[in-house]
Amino acid sequence: MAGVVATNTTLTRPTSVAAHPVSAQAGGLSGRPLTARAAEVVALVRDRAGDALAVIGSGGVMDVDDALALSDAGADLVQVYTGLVYGGPALVRRIAAEPRRGPARGPLGRRGRRERRGGRVRHFGLRLQEATDRLGTLCVGVDPHPPLLAEWGLPDDADGLARFADACVEAFAGQVAVVKPQSAFFERHGSRGVAVLERLLADLRGTGTLSLLDVKRGDIGSTMQAYADAYLRDDAPLAADAITVSPFLGAGSLAPALDLARATGRGVFVLALTSNAEGPGVQHAVPAGGGSVAGDVVATVAARNAGLDGVPARPGDVGLVVGATVGDAVQRLGLDLAASGAPLLAPGLGAQGATVDDLAGVFGAAAHLVLPTSSRDLLRHGPTPGPLREAGQALAARCSAALRHP
Numbered sequence: 001m002a003g004v005v006a007t008n009t010t011l012t013r014p015t016s017v018a019a020h021p022v023s024a025q026a027g028g029l030s031g032r033p034l035t036a037r038a039a040e041v042v043a044l045v046r047d048r049a050g051d052a053l054a055v056i057g058s059g060g061v062m063d064v065d066d067a068l069a070l071s072d073a074g075a076d077l078v079q080v081y082t083g084l085v086y087g088g089p090a091l092v093r094r095i096a097a098e099p100r101r102g103p104a105r106g107p108l109g110r111r112g113r114r115e116r117r118g119g120r121v122r123h124f125g126l127r128l129q130e131a132t133d134r135l136g137t138l139c140v141g142v143d144p145h146p147p148l149l150a151e152w153g154l155p156d157d158a159d160g161l162a163r164f165a166d167a168c169v170e171a172f173a174g175q176v177a178v179v180k181p182q183s184a185f186f187e188r189h190g191s192r193g194v195a196v197l198e199r200l201l202a203d204l205r206g207t208g209t210l211s212l213l214d215v216k217r218g219d220i221g222s223t224m225q226a227y228a229d230a231y232l233r234d235d236a237p238l239a240a241d242a243i244t245v246s247p248f249l250g251a252g253s254l255a256p257a258l259d260l261a262r263a264t265g266r267g268v269f270v271l272a273l274t275s276n277a278e279g280p281g282v283q284h285a286v287p288a289g290g291g292s293v294a295g296d297v298v299a300t301v302a303a304r305n306a307g308l309d310g311v312p313a314r315p316g317d318v319g320l321v322v323g324a325t326v327g328d329a330v331q332r333l334g335l336d337l338a339a340s341g342a343p344l345l346a347p348g349l350g351a352q353g354a355t356v357d358d359l360a361g362v363f364g365a366a367a368h369l370v371l372p373t374s375s376r377d378l379l380r381h382g383p384t385p386g387p388l389r390e391a392g393q394a395l396a397a398r399c400s401a402a403l404r405h406p
């Protein structure tokens with residue numbers, strides 16, 4: 001055997017087409033629904049085949065960036081089918097005009113492949129859209145609470161954390177759109193706990209699973225730059241695809257993180273309306289010029305997302321955190337979340353009392369931007385990865401159905 005052609009059509013139905021009247025019919029999908037999966041499969045084939053086989057990348061190549069993604073994933077040649085139908089022969093000329101690059105190799109190469117295409121940054125919003133289209137709309141929180149460790153029969157030490165993290169990777173990597181480790185539960189074990197977090201982030205990176213590190217950082221500009229360096233640089237030991245930040249030292253103080261995230265193709269989720277009972281006292285407060293503190297946060301994020309280049313319909317790279325527990329606060333405060341273009345991280349499901357059925361009411365016209373997240377309520381299905389995975393997939397399907405575009 002001289003080589004492998006990867007891939008063909010896909011039998012999965014991403015959420016972007018699930019509502020289409022014929023989506024239940026049998027048969028494989030071509031075009032855009034294949035793009036992200038094809039790059040993953042090509043990377044897998046290249047990793048397994050090494051240099052022994054030629055790899056021809058095919059599937060969802062609709063534009064030059066898609067072709068470069070397959071090349072970066074390890075393809076020696078790239079094929080176009082559906083892209084040729086819609087893009088015409090000029091697409092071939094544009095792809096062929098790109099300088100040929102050898103496939104990236106090794107752990108650093110793999111990281112570079114996911115975030116950059118030919119020196120061009122792949123925006124976080126686009127990567128998130130691809131992941132939710134393919135895997136459904138759910139972010140799984142990895143919160144190794146002491147009571148959960150005990151329930152799972154694990155010690156409350158770095159070894160327990162490591163086994164907890166491994167089970168989560170086995171259950172959720174490649175199965176849900178985003179995995180969100182909660183830094184606090186690792187930090188409480190000092191440097192050994194942080195080392196486990198570092199390995200967890202590397203494992204998620206290695207499996208192509210988006211990581212959202214929940215650290216809720218926020219500080220004066222110069223210190224914020226250091227926090228940004230810690231999580232948002234390509235070469236940071238704790239690099240994640242996105243982080244949570246707190247705007248309550250003034251949303252403008254977050255600029256170093258937002259700038260670095262944009263430069264490296266990462267995301268930042270800014271707290272706006274948090275899920276806890278103490279949040280409204282600060283977030284609903286009316287500043288001197290009117291509106292609300294949360295409204296100012298939303299406006300800052302909307303301004304950031306409006307400046308993005310590329311396809312206007314895709315979600316922005318800067319997200320907002322709005323708890324699923326906030327009831328009618330979004331409407332009462334007059335927040336136009338849909339116009340912000342921000343992916344909306346929605347914690348509070350299960351353990352904090354919100355349900356999947358609350359999501360449509362809380363988010364209204366912005367429902368299509370919502371990324372619900374659950375930690376304890378989902379993790380109680382452990383420690384065996386199988387039931388954990390099934391619970392995650394079932395919850396993702398329920399969330400996707402509840403948030404589907406009208």
Ligand SMILES: O=C(O)c1cc(=O)[nH]c(=O)n1[C@@H]1O[C@H](COP(=O)(O)O)[C@@H](O)[C@H]1O
Nearest residue numbers: 182214244274275323347351352374375376
């Ligand atoms: O940023 C967050 O993720 C977050 C924001 C918020 O407003 N409320 C909130 O609960 N979270 C986090 O989401 C997780 C919720 O965990 P569960 O209540 O167990 O699902 C925790 O790690 C919280 O720190």
